[in-house]
Amino acid sequence: MDDAPAPILHMRGICKEFPGVRALSDVDFRLLPGEVHALMGENGAGKSTLIKVLTGVHAVDGGEITLDGAPVSFSGPLAAQQAGISTVYQEVNLCPNLSVAENILIGREPRRFGRIHWKEVRRRAAAVLERLEIHVDVSAPLSSCSLAVQQMVAIARAVDVSARVLILDEPTSSLDAGEVAQLFRVMRRLKAEGIAILFVSHFLDQIYEIADRMTILRDGRLVGEYLTGELGQVELVGKMIGKELKDLESLENAPKDIAAAERSRPFAEARSLGRPGAVEPFTLTIHEGEVVGLAGLLGSGRTEVARLLFGADHATTGELSVGGAPVTLRTPRAATNHGIAFCSENRRAEGLIPDLTVRENIILALQAARGWARPIPRRTQDELVAKYIDALKIRPADPDRPVKNLSGGNQQKVLLARWLIVEPKLLILDEPTRGIDVGAKAEIQRLVVELSDGGMAVLFISAELEEVLRLSHKVGVLRDRRLVAELPNDDDLTTGVLMETIASGGRA
C-alpha cells in the first residue's frame, strides 16, 4: 500500500492515559484523502479516545499527529475544526431550540452592516442541505425534525465548515435503512470531493458497504490496518474481540417453543391501548416467559408502545391489564410496582444519572421502589452490584466510578443491571443493543433468552430485524404509528417477510 497517496492525517505512536487506565498505547492511524476509513473495535477499545485525542478534546501523553505533513496539536475541537477536521458525534450535539439554518451557521453567520443577514443565513443553509439532497424547511426549529434529519444537519454543518477530514462517530445508529442509504450517498459524494472520512459504526454490513480501509483497535492497542476487501467479516470480528464467535451462532439456532409461550399465562394484555399523536390503539398480549419483538422503522411507534405499557405516557384510550387485573398506569412508578421495567433507547437522556457512580445507578430503581426511608444495606448493595458487574461483564469493574466515564456498551449494561435487580415480571428493552459492540450484543441477547426461559416476559424492540427474529416468540410489526401485524415466529418468518410486512403495512 506504499503506492497510496500521502496521508492527509497521520497519527504515530499515540499514547493516552487516564488515572488508573491506559486508554491508548502506541497506536498508529493514518487517513488518506478521498477514502472512507472505518475505525473498528469493541466498546472501550479506545475508538472514542482516539477521536478525542485527534480533535483536541484530550491532550496526548505521547506520540505525534501530523496534518498534511506538518505536526499539529489542537487545543480543542474548535481549533481542530479550523484546521479542517470536523466531527459529528453519535448523539447529536446541536441546539434543538434553534432553527435548522441557525444550527448550520451558528457562530459563522453572514453579516451585513454588523447585523446578522437572516435571508443570507437561510439561503446558505438551504444550499448546503441541497448539496446533501436533504429537503427540509430551514427555518423550522431543529427539534421538529426527526433524529435522522438532525443527524444530517449535523453533518451538513460539519461539511460547511469546509472540512478536509470528517469524523463520523456512530452516525447511523439511529437511522433506518433508507436514511442510511441517503447518508452513504452523501458520504460517497464527499469522498469524491477528496474529503477523508473517518467512520465509526457497529454495523458490520455498513462498514463493508462504505469503507475502503479499516483500522482495528483492541484494549487500547493497534491490531492492524486492512483493506476492507481483504478481510472477511468473521476474521474482522475475531480480530476485534480477540477470539472466535461460536457463541453467537449457537444462539442463532436455539429452538423456540412458540406454542409453550402461547399456553402460559398472559402477563400483560393491552386492549385498544392508544394515545393520539403517539400511537394508534393497539391490542397486544405478552405471556409469561415470552419474548415479543417489535419491528418497524424508526418513528413507527415502537418506543411509544413501550412508553404506554410503562406508564411513561398516559394512554387515553383502551385498557391494560397486568396479571389478569385491569390497571391504570399514571406514572412509571405505578408500572414498576406492577413488576414492569423499561430500559429506554436514549440511555443518556432517559436512563443514566451521569454524575452518580455505577453502584448508585444500579441500585437506583430498587431504592426508589423501597422509598428513601429503607436504604439498601451497604453489604447487600455490594453483593448485588458485584454480582451484576460480574454477570454482565461491566468494564471497568469499579462500582465507584462515575457512570459517565464508561463506554456506551457498558453504560447500557449498567442500565440493564438496574432493572434486573428489581426482578421484574415484564422487561421492556428499547434498542438495548444499539451502538454497542458485537461481544456485548451477544451477551445481552443470551441474557434475554435466559430471562425468558426463567419465566420473565420480555418486550424486545430493535431496528435490527435479524436480532428481533433470533430472539422473539412472536413479532409485532409497526408502521406509521399503527400495529399492523402480529406474526408468530415460526419457520416461515424471515427478515424478508418482516420487511415486506413493514413495507406493505400487512395488507398484502
Place this chain on the structure above:
Amino acid sequence: MNAAAVIRHRLFWPAAVLVLLLAANVFFTPGFLSVELKDGHLYGSLIDIARFGAPLILVAIGMTLVIATGGIDLSVGSVVAISGALACLWITDLDDQQSVGGVLTAVGLALGLALFLGLCNGVLVAGIGIQPIVATLILMVAGRGLAQLITDGQILTVNSAPYKLIGGGYWLTLPFGVLIVAAVLAITAFLTRRMALGLLLESVGGNPVASRLAGIRSRGLIVTVYAFCALCAGIAGLMVSSNVSSADGNNAGLWIELDAILAVVIGGTSLAGGRFSLGGTVLGALVIQTLTTTIYTIGIPPETTLLFKALVVVAVCLLQSPAFREKALNRRRRRPQAAPASADPKVKVPA
C-alpha cells in the same frame, strides 16, 4: 493518604481558603486563635465566628438540598424575617414574657408558618412547574411585606430570657445556636447519607427525566426539600431575632439567600443540581463568616467591605475550578511535548 489524594479531595480548596483566612487573622491579631473559659462559657474569636455564622450555616444546609435537586430558593431571607417577626409578636403579647411555655408556642407558630411557606414554594415548583428562581422570587418579595405586616412596620423588641437563649444563650459552655446547628446538621446528614434520601435527591437533580423513568416520585421529594429549606430559614430567623431581642421586618436576614447560595457553591455543590456536599456547605459558610470577621479585624474601610468580599469570593471560586487551575499551572511550566511512550504507567498508591 498521600499528598496528591489530599489535594484532589473535593473539600481541599475550601478548607485551604479557610485556613488561609484564619492565618491572615492571626497575623493581624496574634491572639486570634485563643479560646478561653469565662463564667462557664467559651469565649474567643473562633467561637464568635461559629456563633454569628450559625444562621448562615443553617440556611445554607437547607439551600444545599434545594440546589441538589436542581432548584434554588431565593425566599429564605424573607422567611428569616417572617419567622422572627411572628415569634416576637407572639411574645410581646404574652402576659409573662419569661414563660417557657409561651416562648415554645411562639417558636412553634413561627416554625409552622415557615414550614407552610416552604410547602407553598415546593408546590409552586413541583406541582405547578414554575421555574424555581421565579417561584421563590414571589415569596422573596412578598415575604418582606408579610414581615412588615406582622410587625406593623415597627421594630418589635422583646425582653424574654427563654427566647434570648436560642440565639444569644449558652449551654454546656457552648453557644446554644451552635448546638442547634450541630443537631440540624446531624439529622440532615443522617437522613441523606444513612437513609437513601441523598441518593434520590442527587438522582432527581442529576437527571429528572431518567429519575422519573427509574420510578422515583420526584414531586414529593422536591416539595419536601423546599419545606425543609424554609424550616431551616425559620430556625435561623429565630436565632437572628433572639440574639438582638427584636424583630426587624426590613433588615433581618437581608441578602442571606445570596450568602447561602455562595456557601453552597464554595462547598463544591453544582448549581446545576446533582451531587451535593453538606460538609462542603458548612466549610463554605464558615469561609464567608470568617471573611466577614476578617474584614473587620484587619481594618478594611467599611465602605469597601463588599468589594473586598467580592474579590476574595472570586478568588475562591477560581481556585476551585479544575479548568482554571490547570490553565494557571500550564502557563507557569509549559511541559515539553512527547513524554516517552514506554514510560511506566503511574503507580497507584493505595490511599
